[in-house]
Amino acid sequence: MSSATITTAKPFGALAEFGNPAELYHACEKVRDEGFSVWDAHTPFPVHGLEDAMGAPRSKVPWISLVFALFGGTIPAFALQSWVAVEGSRQVISGKPMLSWQAFIPVTFEVSVLLGAVGALLGMLMINRLPQLYHSLFRSERFERFSDDKFFISIESRDPKFDAEGTVAFLQSLGSSHVELVED
Template sequence: MSHTQHDASPIYGYLAEFDDKDALFACAQAARARGFTEIEAYTPTPLHGLPEILGYKNYVPHLVFLGGVAGVLTGFGLCYWVSVLEYPLNIGGKPFNSWQAFVVPTFETMILFASLTAVFGMIILNGLPQPYHPVFNVEKFARCSDDRFFFVVLSRDPKFDAHDTRRFLADQKALSVDEVPH
């Protein structure tokens, strides 16, 4: 991994504090323009458009689609296996492989698999449960669930530089810039 040398860094990164979402947006945009890639933002409420600026890629929809496809195959496969292979019954003289009757269970398993994939995919991709995170080491971060917006540049970012990055964040109208220990 190319990050190995940065992982050896004594700190996790720098934490900038804002009291206004527009300042956070501006900071995130400036950081992206500067070429930072390992950046994070923490906000009291979801902000539309912020994940896109941070370059965050959401893979949950793709997983949900695959979950849905798996549900279709499972549901139809189950119906087919029971009705055609394992225990064929003559119901009203209809063919054993009566796909019309299989559609409803197939649809329901599709929904079931897709929604379970959505819930667990979201939890796993979010890295949850996560009892410890380095940003908790900064005391004022507690206000993130109240009225403060935070922005972090990670030390493993290839463009990270202890002096310049701190200066850069201070220039972004941040209320404060703190070192985040591991």
């Protein structure tokens, strides 16, 4: 690496470390109230109630799952079975009517569940923009511990209120044990 230090013209953002969920929670409330918009918290596990402290919106994953289940599962599965019974290969089974729809419910149900589950997982990944194997935050060595026992707040430089020195000072004032600028 030729460029010497992290204080480049345009860093990715500021990263502040906290020791426990309570400190993080109160810090998030303050970042929210300060009016930052492009920022995030990074935690080893979902901290309950943190979405309120962050002012983060509700998830849209359920809608994606519903659309998958209904239009990928329920309707096509039922339609295919009905078509097979009435048109595709007409067979009289136990003297039942051709469109014996009751018999098609189990498969319709199972396929709906399958597509709903696929929709939930894919929807979650899509909204989260994952997989994203590379991310600027991974440049920080300390950040590795987000998956162990440390709690982080990152404020990105894209945020209109971001200015390198001011934001670092602000994060330090929240009681962070370590604040750094992360290279983009």
